C-alpha cells in the first residue's frame with residue numbers, strides 16, 4: 001500500500017437478508033461453513049440482496065471522501081465495514097493508523113458508565129494509552145461542552161449530548177483516520193458549526209470519510225466524492241463533479257396540490273428546464289378555482305435541493321391581486337437575471353386569499369425543477385450577488 005494511503009477498500013461487498021428468520025438461518029449456515037473450512041456462499045440466496053457491492057477506493061492523508069447516495073444506498077453499511085463493526089462478505093479493507101469514528105448514535109458507549117469513563121473506554125479502543133487520554137481529557141470535555149454532566153451515566157444523556165461526546169472523542173484524539181456519519185446532524189446549529197470547522201482543520205492531517213445528505217457541507221469539507229446507488233459505486237471523482245451528478249439524479253414531483261382548497265384543474269410549465277447563469281425563466285401557470293374564491297395573490301419561491309428558499313416573490317408586492325372570474329385563469333411570470341450558482345433548483349407556487357393576511361388557498365410544492373449552469377461557482381444553492389466594489393485608500 002502506498003505510503004500516504006491510509007484507507008484502502010478493495011472489491012468490498014456485503015449482503016443482507018430481507019427478513020430476520022432468513023438472516024438468522026443464513027448466519028448459522030455461514031458460521032458452520034466457516035468452522036468446517038468450506039467456502040461461503042458468495043452468490044445471493046433467496047431473499048438476500050447486496051447492500052454494498054464491489055466497492056473499491058482509497059483515501060490518502062490530507063483527503064476527505066464524501067459518501068453520497070439516496071436513503072438505503074449502502075453508505076452506513078460501508079462505513080461500518082470500514083470501521084470493523086461488520087465484516088464484508090467479499091473484498092478487503094486496509095486501514096493504517098488509529099481510527100476515530102462517529103457512526104451510530106450512542107454506538108460504542110456503555111450506557112451505565114459516566115461520560116468520563118466512556119471517554120477512557122472509547123479512546124482505549126481506538127488504541128490510546130491511559131497517559132495519552134489523561135492529557136486529552138480536559139480538551140475532550142471542553143469541546144463537548146459537557147463539564148457539568150461528565151460524571152452522569154451516558155444513558156441519561158440526550159441525543160445531542162451523545163453526539164457531542166462521540167464527536168469530541170473521535171476528533172480530539174487526533175486519529176489518522178476519521179469516519180463521520182450523518183448522525184452529526186443531531187447536534188444543535190452552534191455545535192454543528194464547531195464540528196465542521198474542526199473537521200476542515202483535521203482533514204488536512206488525517207484521511208477522512210464523511211457521509212451527509214447536505215451538498216453544501218460536502219462541497220465545503222470533502223475533496224472527492226463517491227456516489228452510491230443500491231450498493232454499487234456509480235462514480236468516484238472530484239467532489240463538485242459527484243454532487244452535480246447526484247443532483248441531476250434528484251427528482252421531485254407533485255402528487256397533489258396541498259391546502260384548504262384543491263383546484264379542479266391546474267397546469268404549471270417552465271419555458272425551459274435548463275438555463276445559463278443570469279438568464280431568465282418564464283413560468284406559465286393555469287388554474288381553475290371554485291367560485292368561493294373571489295380574489296387571490298400569487299406567490300412563488302425557488303428552493304435549493306435541500307428545500308431551502310433562495311428567492312421568493314408575491315404578486316401583491318407589485319400591486320397585483322388577481323380576480324377569479326369562474327373560468328380558467330392563465331398567468332405568466334418572468335423571473336429575470338437568475339444569479340444562482342450551478343445546480344438544480346425547485347419551484348413552489350402558492351395562492352393566498354385577498355392579501356398578505358389572507359389564508360393560504362393552495363400550494364404546489366416542487367411543482368417544477370430547473371438546472372442552472374454556466375456560473376463560475378459551484379457552491380450549490382446560493383446567490384452570487386452583483387456588488388459595487390470601491391477602493392477607498
Ligand SMILES: Nc1ncnc2c1ncn2[C@@H]1O[C@H](COP(=O)(O)OP(=O)(O)OP(=O)(O)O)[C@@H](O)[C@H]1O
Pocket residue numbers: 016017018051069070071072073074075076077078
Ligand atoms: N443489519 C441489517 N440487516 C438487513 N438489512 C440491512 C441491515 N443494515 C442495513 N440493511 C439494509 O441495507 C441497505 C443499505 O442500508 P444503509 O443503512 O447502509 O443505507 P444508507 O445509504 O446509509 O441510507 P441512509 O441515507 O438512509 O442512512 C438498506 O436496504 C437497509 O435496509
